[in-house]
Amino acid sequence: MNALPGAGLSLKPQYYEAALECDARGSWFEIHPENYMIEGGPRMAWLEAIRARHPISLHGVSLSLAADAAPEKRQLDRLHALIDRIEPHLVSEHLAWSAWRGTYLPDLLPFARTQAALERIASNIVQTQDALGRRIAIENPTHYLRIERHEWDEIDFLTELVRQTGCGLxxxxxxxxxxxxxxxFDAAQYIDRVPGDAIMEIHLAGHGPDADAGSGLLIDTHDCPIAPDVWALYRRLIERTGPIATLIERDGNIPAFDTLLSERAQAQQILDRERVAA
Structure with missing residues (x-):
C-alpha cells in the first residue's frame, strides 16, 4: 500500500478499473461515504478491490454538523460500519448544515459564527467522534453571501473547534x-493564519463564474482544472506546513483518467519538492 502524504483523486465509477490499476507513487482515493453505505453489490466490490491497493478517505456530506440538532444515530451507525469495513486513512465532514427538523436539503448551507453555534457544533463533533471512535477533520466552507451576525472570525472559530473537540481540519x-x-478578503492572509498543525488533508478543485454574469460571484463547480491562483495559494501553504495529503476534486465534466493523473502529478511534485527541501 502507498504511504501518505501524497496526492489523491476523487473516486468515480467512470474510472474504477483505471483506479484499481493505478501505480502512481503516493496515490490514494476519496469517496463520499453516503454512496457506499450498502451491504454488497458491484459498487462495494469495486471499492473493496481498490482499497486493497490504495488508501481511501471518506468525505461526508450528510452529518449536518452545524444544524440545531445532533447527528442522526442511524447515519452515524451506518458510517461506523463502513469505516470498520474500509479502514479509511481519514474521515472528514463539512462545516455546514443540510437538514432541519426532518427536512433534507441538497446543499451545504452557511450559518452565523456565533458563540451558540460554536457550542452546538463542538458538541456535534464530539458526539460524532465518540460514535465513530476516531478523530475527524472539518472542512472550511465556501462563502457566497456576507452574513452580518458573525461573532467569530473564521480562523479563530476553526481553531477553537480544534481546541475544544480535538478534531482536525x-x-x-x-x-x-x-x-x-x-x-x-485576503486569501493569502487566510492561508498564512490557518493552524498548520491541525490540517489533516487539503482539497484542490476547479471553479467558474456564476451563471448570472452580473453577480460577479465565483462558484465551487468542481468541473474544470484547478486555477493558477489556487495552485499559488497551495504552494504557499505547503511551503509553510510541509507535505500534507492532498486531494484533486473533480465531480463534473469528468475527463480521461490520464488527464486527472496529470493534474494530480502537479500536486505530487509540489509535495515532493517540499519534502526534499525539508
Missing part, C-alpha cells in the same frame, strides 16, 4: 480563494 484551498473573491 480539512483545508480546501479553492474554498478559501472563492470566499476571498466573493467576500473581499
Amino acid at each position: 480539512l483545508l480546501d484551498v479553492n474554498n478559501v480563494f472563492l470566499s476571498a473573491h466573493n467576500l473581499g
Whole structure:
C-alpha cells in the first residue's frame, strides 16, 4: 500500500478499473461515504478491490454538523460500519448544515459564527467522534453571501473547534480563494493564519463564474482544472506546513483518467519538492 502524504483523486465509477490499476507513487482515493453505505453489490466490490491497493478517505456530506440538532444515530451507525469495513486513512465532514427538523436539503448551507453555534457544533463533533471512535477533520466552507451576525472570525472559530473537540481540519484551498473573491478578503492572509498543525488533508478543485454574469460571484463547480491562483495559494501553504495529503476534486465534466493523473502529478511534485527541501 502507498504511504501518505501524497496526492489523491476523487473516486468515480467512470474510472474504477483505471483506479484499481493505478501505480502512481503516493496515490490514494476519496469517496463520499453516503454512496457506499450498502451491504454488497458491484459498487462495494469495486471499492473493496481498490482499497486493497490504495488508501481511501471518506468525505461526508450528510452529518449536518452545524444544524440545531445532533447527528442522526442511524447515519452515524451506518458510517461506523463502513469505516470498520474500509479502514479509511481519514474521515472528514463539512462545516455546514443540510437538514432541519426532518427536512433534507441538497446543499451545504452557511450559518452565523456565533458563540451558540460554536457550542452546538463542538458538541456535534464530539458526539460524532465518540460514535465513530476516531478523530475527524472539518472542512472550511465556501462563502457566497456576507452574513452580518458573525461573532467569530473564521480562523479563530476553526481553531477553537480544534481546541475544544480535538478534531482536525480539512483545508480546501479553492474554498478559501472563492470566499476571498466573493467576500473581499485576503486569501493569502487566510492561508498564512490557518493552524498548520491541525490540517489533516487539503482539497484542490476547479471553479467558474456564476451563471448570472452580473453577480460577479465565483462558484465551487468542481468541473474544470484547478486555477493558477489556487495552485499559488497551495504552494504557499505547503511551503509553510510541509507535505500534507492532498486531494484533486473533480465531480463534473469528468475527463480521461490520464488527464486527472496529470493534474494530480502537479500536486505530487509540489509535495515532493517540499519534502526534499525539508
